[in-house]
Amino acid sequence: MIQQIKDKAKELLDSGAVSCVIGYERASDGLTARPLFVYETEDVEKLIFDETCTHNLVKYLLNIKDKPTAIVVKPCDARALNVLLGEKQHQREKVNIIGEACPGVVETSWNKKGDDLEARCQVCTQHTPPIYDFLVGEPIEEPSPPSTFSDVADFEGKSAAERASFWAEQFERCIRCYACRNVCPGCYCTECQVEQVNPEWVSIRLTPEENLMWHVMRAFHLAGRCIGCKECERVCPVNIPLSLLNRKLQQEVLALFDFQAGIDEDTPAPLATFKKDEKLGIGEWHE
Amino acid sequence: MARIIAKKDLASWLEELLKEHTVIAPTSVGEFTLFRPIITPEEIALDFDNTVLSPKEWFFPRAESLFTRDGGAEEPVPQPIDKLVIFGIRPCDAKGLTVLDKTLYSTPFDALYTQRRNQATLIGLACSKPGPQCFCTTMGSAPDDASNVDIMLTEVDDGYIVETVTEKGKALIAGALLSESKSPPPQVASPAVIEGITEEMPESARERYWSRLADRCLHCHICAFVCPTCYCTQDRQYDSQGRVEQLRCWYSCQGQGFTRIGGYTPNPTKTDRMRHRFYHKLPHFPDTQGSGYATCVGCGRCVTACPVNIDIREVIADTKQRQPV
């Protein structure tokens, strides 16, 4: 399987079809994976792909829009790519997509490797990329039942007061390293609103409330765009369960608008369109 | 023979200290350990290799108010604060503070930092076993390096060997119940020294080396924010209904607009910023600052925290190995 990737990468580089192949290599801990940029064929041998390849490499494409580039994507990553194509951030012809049929990945952090599949992989219903130029491995039978949002439901079991204080605690830890933003393929603004000063949406004062303002901004700007790769949560140095917010919105977008991000690149984003007759529980007050 | 404090007496000693000091010690928050103020000694969690965030935030907070001005009157800064005790600080982090001192505790003094530093006594805790990310020895420190603390504790079976380093330390330990240690001082395993640190980076290797490394970088602020020696900040002024406040918070050299001056950015690309960071942390730095040693103390926090595994130890090794390309 990995040999397929290596061969493809070699072929693309040699033929000059692409100037770079973005894939994975072994990390310095000798255990987990890290992104690899292959420019010369001799580096092709460094390429790996296994259950530790959690990173969503699509983010890196945003830095190299001009040069033709090949990229190794898992199905979830491919959906992110679909979102970006839909948002006119890439020219399809400049991206060569090496899709991985993916059985799922495990929780990793430096020098640590979990035994079980990540939670998101356990409920994943898309094991074959929705978009690719070259597919590695065989398409995988989609399992049922479809993805559940049990984590969201559990959290909603709490009282409003409990929910509020939960987030207050979580965001008290936030140090605004913005790793969650910088790793997210959906975040590519020239200057993020959180760092803008005229107007200043979020103060640099690190109170839980200011931090919350930032994280709500982040979550809402990803509403209907987040594909649930959970990178934001993986990179958070203080382990704030960020993806819970995204998951909540994912769930609502599905429930209210019957929409899932990144399935294809043409369906209009849920907040870019509307149905005249939908009610959505809005405007229902009567005397 | 070294003097020793029994584990049970340690608690009562801390009780004493708590009467007159704010004691900051490793406590477990969620699944990891952080330096937090304690109310009782029980809160302390000592089974850690090191905390996720360095104790620097207790001297140099993530964000703080420099001054406020309401109409004409300026409110005095700094306001008086309690005596501080940092308990259980690792040698590398203690060394980190002395690095910060070079900038913040020397003319021009940073009033707030200086005040906290003066108010604080450091009780160090020697490392019994190095973590996989540790490389303090490479950066000229050691797991039992007592040179930057006031009191150094080293765990042994029947308690902690107490090494009083400074007068401040002596004063603090006075109240504690000490005895002669029977057990010999333990052999501390040191992390292996990484070769190559002494050499300066080959000029010609730079551009491409750094750009390839920068490919991977997300230019988030993690490395700077977990680092015990990073001190870059960003200031903003707030005016709410006429009440003006000057706020300062941590900033990172990896941020897009780092050191942007009137629209001009000295380090526009990720590559520039990446190079800037490592030159700042590694031996290139003494040449420009003449301070005699690197600002990296080898705590390895950035190694574990970096989401894309940009490993400073690899950089150290590479700088020697890499031949000019």
Add this chain to the structure above:
Amino acid sequence: MAIDYQPKIVGFMCNWCSYAGADMAGTSRMTYPPNIRVIRVPCSARVDALFIVKCFQQGADGVLVSGCHPGDCHYSEGNYHARRRFALLRELLDFLGIEKERFWVEWVSASEGKRFSRLVSAFTDELSRMGPRNTWGNQVDTTDQGQG
């Protein structure tokens, strides 16, 4: 909850229907509680979701966004977009501990002065009943003590 508790409401009203409706309530002297502060916007769709969060973050007990009835938008489609945006935001706020009952999105036309005054009264009553909202931890700024 203290008897004299007065909830604070921020209202975002579209200039063509709801703001006019509020004016109508005034012209017809239909009284309602003084707890609401109306911010005039061209269209309910102008209201960025983050404005709402900002209001709550700064201490609002309730937020009311109001625009033309569906189909009557002065800009023909604005309120449809607003409806989607706020339906989503309402869920998110609830998830963050701000109950749905604190964020109303209602349609008021230029001729519905009475509806406006009743709406505001009802909202105010609801909020008074609920009492002060859940805050996200410490409202006060702790940075001066040198903590996060």
Add this chain to the structure above:
Amino acid sequence: MARIGVFICHCGTNIAGTVNIAEVLEAAKQMPNVAFVDDNKYSCSEPGQASIRDAIVANRLDRVVIGSCSPRMHENTFRRTVASAGLNPYLLEIANLREHCSWVHGDGKETTDKAIELVRKAVNKATHYEALFPKQIGLTKRALVIGGGIAGIQAALDIANSGYEVVLVEREPSIGGRMAQLDKTFPTLDCSACILAPKMVDVGQHPNITLLTYSEVQKVTGYVGNFEVEILQKAKKVDHKTCTGCGTCWQKCPEKVPSEFEVEMGERTAIYIPFAQAVPPKPVIDVDNCRYTKYLRFVEEGKEGKKPPQCRICERLCPTGAIDWEQQDQVITERVGAIVVAIGYQTFDPSAYGEYGGGRYPDVVTGLELERLMCASGPTEGEVVRPSDGAHPKTVVFASCVGSRDDRMGRSYCSKVCCMYMAKHAIMLKEHDPEVQCYIFYIDIRAGGKDFEEFARRAQEEAGAIYLRGRISKIYEDGKKLIVCGEDSLMGRPVEIAADLVVLATGMVPSDGAAELARTLNISYDSNNFLIEAHVKLRPVETQTDGIFLAGACIGPRDIPESVAQGSAAAAKLATLFSQDTLITDPLTAVVDAAWCVGCFLCQEVCPFNAIDSLVTDTRTVAVVNEGLCKGCGLCVADCRGGAIKLRGFSDQQLLAEVSALWR
């Protein structure tokens, strides 16, 4: 550092009555950037405006906040004031202290506190205001008038006579509207057709008027000065260029159908003109009922069974060969600079009233039906007879407020004309047949108008009509008679009248499709579907949408003189607009900061006006706003994640400033 001047208006006691002005002024002094505060008895009055003007100059103010009535009321007035002081008019912010505060809250501390916060809110916003400059756009000096009733006719003639081209769209085959259906008009009793027909002819012949009958407006795009209108013209199947209107066809057409014009009391043919004085005086073929078109449909749909006859008589008899079976519906596109909406009304359908027989009794007729019965050109040539048996009614009972002032029917308003036309009918019936006795059940006699009261008395004193105050509770048939049960609430006793004819004074309701048209035009309408004027008193024929005007009964119940007056008024307003050579556009539009735009073009997807274009720079493709098309709704602004779009006058910064002003 801005220098803001704050001016608080007492508005007599309207604001000062419940708001402590002195306290507001005191608080305003303390607000940041406020350099000057003052109050006026009436800020909008000339001396009030003068004092503001002087203060701006004297204190070198660069922003102005006025605490007064709603900005919807006087924003423009005060912008002019500010401008007259040499300050950019968009550096003004109004705090709504009247409609949103003093008028709706009692006298008390919290009212004053709210006023203070509203002022602080305004001050904070104004701090972030910047000078804005309108752009100039050209305008098409052609007008569209929708509706060929008396109001539309009047408007069209006045506009045409002031030298501008007019397109008059009427959905019926002829103009004339309701007035053409009336026999006489109150209070002068002159013949409706006689005074209307000449105007109709003028319209038909006016060189400046393009008349599009049998047509409906289906789409309107653009903005004031530059509207593009799509008009659907239904196929007439008759070429009006060659047709001379000789009338042979409609005299010989064998297919008879109920006439809409005669309120189905008479018949017309399938090829027809609605009434004798119709303009244009040329027929259309009613394709639903014409035998040949039925035949064609039959063949086309390939139905089984007996084919309808291929009549085509009209075609054979037509001396000019004007019949054109090929003619299809067509869409005509017109560019106009302004629009007058005069789509009129229709009468309330009384079948909802069970107690009046719910439409079951033929001899219970509506006022409009009686008009046709009395009209010399009507189905009975002016002979008033009972629909059931053609007998002459001697006892006639009128029921007033049918579909008016009746919440059960969801019609709470008064239709205004019924009282008078009942009086008219009573008088007319007496003239037609001295033996007639009229009974009129009324709630109030509303005779407010020139000579109206006299006219109503005349009905009682000369025509001997008996007015009974009360509602009719029940009507039932008894042999040839209609037994009317009601109550005389003045005498406080039940009344029972054996009537030959009962007339229901049905009220006015908006024409079918009024709401749809309003949406097409982007103008507002109320819960009854009557169209809403920009201001009930001060801008009675304007709408909130620039360049669109209203006239006649589409706004609410109107009688003929009022409709005519409004037609002229709308024409005058429109002429004023056309008297300019270019239009000044509102600068409150969106604008993209190219530096921050990431080119995701979400804005383009959501913009309802296609006002977002893309601009290719050397490095990237970014969005730009077409300020001619942008209406400043701010939809794109709120949806732009990068904060790259700014809405002038309602920028994020300005609105956030308002929000943060509410907390200290």
